[in-house]
């Protein structure tokens with residue numbers, strides 16, 4: 001007798017496999033419309049929070065989560081909105097739920113907590129009928145044998161949340177919207193007040209910024225955008241896809257956050273110079289370097305991302321030498337004029353766009369990434385000729401991946417010095433340039449107005465000269 005049958009005999013229950021084969025006539029009632037999308041959102045939320053799985057990967061239409069891929073377009077949009085909203089506001093949503101429950105949920109009721117968070121994100125922040133959010137959460141609880149006994153509680157808690165929405169929002173506004181470990185690191189680096197401003201800024205979804213090949217003013221007029229101090233264009237909020245906008249098919253512009261556009265501009269005049277972009281994909285900065293007239297070698301380790309870079313450059317009609325592989329194996333024929341090292345980092349500056357980052361990464365990741373970046377930067381410095389420039393950048397807000405790392409390398413490496421950025425060259429961004437002449441942007445910079453969302457990614461960039 002095989003093991004499965006043995007087990008059945010022992011405990012008198014059919015095996016998991018046989019139990020799943022429900023007898024005829026015992027099928028479940030068909031799922032209510034809208035249930036699948038909420039159930040998928042709760043599942044993916046659990047994967048982010050409990051298993052530290054990146055949201056971008058799960059929402060990828062080729063390799064992503066099967067339940068998400070199976071949704072229709074509109075439901076995928078709703079699932080994405082629920083998930084990003086839930087992750088942006090997570091500590092406040094948890095506080096709101098806790099304030100409505102007398103005794104904390106048992107540890108085994110994690111799945112129920114995710115159902116409640118998905119419903120709370122809709123009730124408190126999304127333009128979704130509240131009664132649907134409540135009913136579907138109750139239905140989710142009812143359909144899960146572990147949570148069925150809590151269905152009445154879910155109903156009571158969420159109905160009260162609908163009734164007392166304004167009071168709950170006001171009462172939870174003082175809760176920091178970021179995890180404690182991150183709030184502490186921000187406060188240590190920027191002071192408590194600025195840390196709070198940065199944490200609040202990450203609640204606002206990022207604007208759409210683009211870099212144009214030329215004539216930002218004319219393109220801003222055409223697209224109804226405005227020119228930012230970085231020379232980028234910021235679009236006013238609009239419905240639809242950017243690929244339908246004028247100039248996309250002609251390759252006149254590419255999407256790039258205003259802060260991400262800064263590092264490539266720090267080389268100055270690079271016309272005809274040989275520059276390697278060592279961490280190149282998806283290629284926003286490679287494109288800037290080519291458009292500025294440099295002869296660019298783009299190095300990228302990930303073959304999928306290299307393919308994306310190639311496709312992006314193809315649309316833009318820009319050419320670079322593409323090298324697939326590890327930057328540590330990259331040796332140019334002769335020393336280069338410049339290197340851009342936009343290193344892999346904790347990405348804590350991009351939480352407006354990727355709110356899962358703060359829940360999937362932690363201090364130990366930041367430490368490990370800082371070690372890798374240091375090795376990368378030391379290697380990059382060996383590839384330029386005397387007088388050559390290395391621009392080091394990343395989208396982390398943490399000084400150990402930025403200011404402290406550069407200070408350490410300058411402190412212990414011969415012939416390496418900082419080339420300070422002059423605030424006079426960056427009108428409107430003076431506050432983003434540190435005393436040492438490095439760029440440090442945060443999501444709390446570039447205030448918004450009636451028409452345009454404010455903020456920019458958190459970025460660090462430093463210009464180093466060798467020799």
Ligand SMILES: C[S@@+](CC[C@H](N)C(=O)[O-])C[C@H]1O[C@@H](n2cnc3c(N)ncnc32)[C@H](O)[C@@H]1O
Nearest residue numbers: 279280281282283284285300301302326327342
């Ligand atoms: C922050 S992203 C670069 C973004 C890019 N500079 C842009 O502006 O579009 C970092 C990139 O470095 C690549 N990367 C990571 N480790 C690498 C290595 N050892 N050698 C080459 N590329 C690497 C990653 O695959 C990723 O595409």
